[in-house]
Amino acid sequence: MSVPHVDYGFMVNPWIGAIAFSFSIMVILGTHEMGHYLVARRNGVDATLPYFIPAPFILGTMGAVINIRSFIPSKNSAIELGLSGPLAGMLVAIPITIAGVMMSPIVPITIFGESSMFLGEPLIFKFIAESLVTVTEGNSLYLHPVAFAGWAGIFVTMLNLIPMGQLDGGHIARAVLGPINHRYLSFIVAVSLFGIGIFTWAGWSLWGVIGIYLAYRGHPGSMDEITPIDRKHWIMVLVAIVLFVISTMIVPIKIG
Template identity: 45%
Template structure:
């Protein structure tokens, strides 16, 4: 069995720490702004416009309004916590194996949900199945564990409605976990009622989607690391058929075609590692099973549908 002796990873420089902090704060600002504008009532803008505000002054007053800030933070804080837990799970696993890894880089954007996610850069190559499983699974498991209480609280704050508002709106697909919890809390949902999501519930829903996407069994995604470690060279035989399944799901939700392209760009099959033929560590089997269960609980075939 391959064993790897590694030196202690280097410490992070003060300048790099400031960069990570700046990106985190910038992403907190963009997710708060986008979340606030998404969930605050439309009357806020009308009220400010009636007072004579327009252009940039209207936008500034809008994003600093108490209602917008409250709604934005109810969305951004749990979302950022889930993303941070996911990436720090990877980071801690890397440090435990003496792998050289960066702290999380957050990506702020002024549209969508206010971020394109976060990532860490692992400079050391993964050499063994134990490293693959520990590093690959630690992020999704950590993010999922934090998502659970956020999801429960967010559902409790959401509103049950028996008639949806007229006009265009988004319908979010329900992962198994979301469906189970929402119907346990609100039995009337099983009778045809709908749930208007609280900002925190939406953040938790995104957390489930991010977890499912990262656990797709391709290339160097988290799911690719885990599946390759568990199956070894058999992963090369099942990777392409699984990609065909993903492409077929694209007829349900076109976003899966984007992820199929991502898999093609990064490589559908996981790169070879020296410990490929080593026996799988028995004490890590539960980690693989837990990861696959988390994927099933977090996955939904049609995450988003636009109703005109």
């Protein structure tokens, strides 16, 4: 993303943007997984420190992961574990997005060619952008690499909060719904994503296929399935729903 900024005169050196993007996205993803790690340790769950998975496509990484090597003690613990990563990541993604938007130039739409990439606007990103800059008709916000990292962090938050399998949203759904309803929901969400992908963004169809696999694998649940969810953790469930809503975008990426 840095090279076009240099070509248009918005940036002196592409390495500046590349380093800024890489640092920003690693901070967001690393914070997401550290949130999981710290909450896991607090709840007595054996978990590894986060590590990053490199990838050749535009983000340069498939994210950071931790391995959970023991059972989750209770439904309340599962909710904490599911929310901790997305919440921690979002709390870092928001200031990074703000900084990135403030560094992003406003340009005429005419500079974009047929192969240009346009990004979806989740509610939280739209609110930040419209609060900081005014984009008049015929113009567009040309995202700085740091702003793109913030957008990617919000996108990752949405993906992880999908209530399916053993995703973060899946942990929460399993605690709230129980094993049978969680499995049904996982399959319904997976099939829905596959269908949505046919009409909107093809990436959703891929997620649908992944989701069917995750639904088939199921979720091990927690050791204590008897103790009910308390008020504090119901509030956490609502926070997770709000995070999912404000980070959702039907068409994340559009070319041309």
